[in-house]
Amino acid sequence: MTRAPKERIEVDDEVRVILGAMVHGGHCIAHPLGHTAFVRHGLPGEDVTLRITEVRSKFVRADVIEVHQASQFRIEAPCNWARPNGCGGCDYQHIDLTHQRELKGVIARESLQRQAGIDVGPITVLDLGDDRGLGWRTRMRWSVDGSGNAGLLGARSHGVLPIDTCLLASPEITSLQITDQDWPDVQSVQATLDSLSEVSVWADRDLVSGSRKSVQNVRHRTWQIESTGFWQVHPNAAASIVDHVLDFGAPKAGEDWLDLYAGAGLISAFLGEAVGQNGNVTAVESYRSAVRDGRRALRDLPQVKFIDSDVEQWPLPSVVDGVVLDPPRRGAGVQVMESVALAKPRVIVYVACDPVAFARDAAFLLAAGYELARFVVLDAFPMTQHMECIAKFTPIGVR
Numbered sequence: 001m002t003r004a005p006k007e008r009i010e011v012d013d014e015v016r017v018i019l020g021a022m023v024h025g026g027h028c029i030a031h032p033l034g035h036t037a038f039v040r041h042g043l044p045g046e047d048v049t050l051r052i053t054e055v056r057s058k059f060v061r062a063d064v065i066e067v068h069q070a071s072q073f074r075i076e077a078p079c080n081w082a083r084p085n086g087c088g089g090c091d092y093q094h095i096d097l098t099h100q101r102e103l104k105g106v107i108a109r110e111s112l113q114r115q116a117g118i119d120v121g122p123i124t125v126l127d128l129g130d131d132r133g134l135g136w137r138t139r140m141r142w143s144v145d146g147s148g149n150a151g152l153l154g155a156r157s158h159g160v161l162p163i164d165t166c167l168l169a170s171p172e173i174t175s176l177q178i179t180d181q182d183w184p185d186v187q188s189v190q191a192t193l194d195s196l197s198e199v200s201v202w203a204d205r206d207l208v209s210g211s212r213k214s215v216q217n218v219r220h221r222t223w224q225i226e227s228t229g230f231w232q233v234h235p236n237a238a239a240s241i242v243d244h245v246l247d248f249g250a251p252k253a254g255e256d257w258l259d260l261y262a263g264a265g266l267i268s269a270f271l272g273e274a275v276g277q278n279g280n281v282t283a284v285e286s287y288r289s290a291v292r293d294g295r296r297a298l299r300d301l302p303q304v305k306f307i308d309s310d311v312e313q314w315p316l317p318s319v320v321d322g323v324v325l326d327p328p329r330r331g332a333g334v335q336v337m338e339s340v341a342l343a344k345p346r347v348i349v350y351v352a353c354d355p356v357a358f359a360r361d362a363a364f365l366l367a368a369g370y371e372l373a374r375f376v377v378l379d380a381f382p383m384t385q386h387m388e389c390i391a392k393f394t395p396i397g398v399r
């Protein structure tokens with residue numbers, strides 16, 4: 001279909017359009033006045049009026065301000081701040097929870113098709129026990145404005161909104177009423193809920209209440225990690241990721257494994273138990289305090305060795321049996337993926353929080369002689385566009 005030629009378009013222009021597909025990033029595609037627009041607060045197929053919020057050379061951004069014909073999947077957003085000029089945190093609150101997961105499945109599938117040329121077929125996104133998709137955040141971070149008021153940031157903005165309650169926050173965090181307090185001379189406030197239901201609150205780098213270390217229990221194991229350090233945000237995510245990694249990787253006694261971007265060794269611990277004292281797990285992590293916390297939590301597992309390094313700087317061994325990667329949002333990149341493939345593992349398990357970066361890395365693995373053997377998506381971030389993908393790769397023909 002040929003698109004209409006571009007007409008002049010400006011911020012605050014209002015245009016009526018039919019919305020196209022939901023894409024990665026939490027927006028639908030539309031073509032107002034011949035421009036490509038990324039539109040928040042809409043659903044595919046809806047007849048809407050949108051308002052332009054930003055004009056760039058190649059695309060524009062817009063918000064739905066009126067719905068003329070709603071999608072059958074549209075619901076009333078539970079939070080009043082999930083609206084144009086509102087909070088930047090939730091992209092999907094106006095969408096029925098089951099359909100949120102269907103959309104995430106489509107986005108993950110299309111990312112793999114587009115970036116890696118693989119069609120995994122329809123994906124069922126697994127929930128982590130949420131029936132309403134609210135109250136799951138065990139970590140919250142508020143920004144503080146110049147008057148000492150804590151709030152949440154607006155969409156694509158540094159403006160602090162006076163949002164007194166975030167419906168995604170766990171009830172234990174909400175009960176602290178952080179936004180009712182004054183935070184003079186503070187940039188941000190952070191709260192972390194641990195497995196013992198204790199909440200630690202930090203104002204910038206100062207501990208305000210709770211403990212420096214938060215206790216995290218997964219299966220029969222316990223970590224004490226720096227409460228501002230990395231841990232999975234959804235309370236059921238860590239256990240579910242471990243279950244899938246062990247299922248996909250099937251580590252065996254005596255094997256050598258790598259756990260890249262290991263954090264405090266969540267995955268290394270269970271790999272270590274599986275390979276036993278005659279095996280080896282090397283956990284590579286660049287954040288010092290995560291390495292310290294990991295060494296302490298895994299001291300009963302001498303077969304697990306932590307390396308305090310950037311993955312990119314660390315020379316990977318020439319042969320290993322299995323590799324787990326759980327990189328940050330940007331993915332691991334071609335150099336790391338090629339080094340992983342060169343070590344000829346019988347299995348690679350990739351845990352990803354960004355489906356597009358993951359799909360890019362998957363393409364490097366395919367080029368290096370691996371194929372996608374299994375793939376699952378977890379709805380670890382309900383009400384938002386985010387998801388957690390877990391994939392198993394094996395050498396081509398050796399499934």
Ligand SMILES: C[S@@+](CC[C@H](N)C(=O)[O-])C[C@H]1O[C@@H](n2cnc3c(N)ncnc32)[C@H](O)[C@@H]1O
Binds near residue numbers: 231287309
């Ligand atoms: C998504 S977290 C995963 C941690 C762990 N697998 C878990 O689930 O708890 C990514 C981790 O990679 C670490 N990291 C980020 N960039 C890194 C790099 N270049 N080299 C090594 N570790 C890195 C971060 O500090 C963080 O702990």
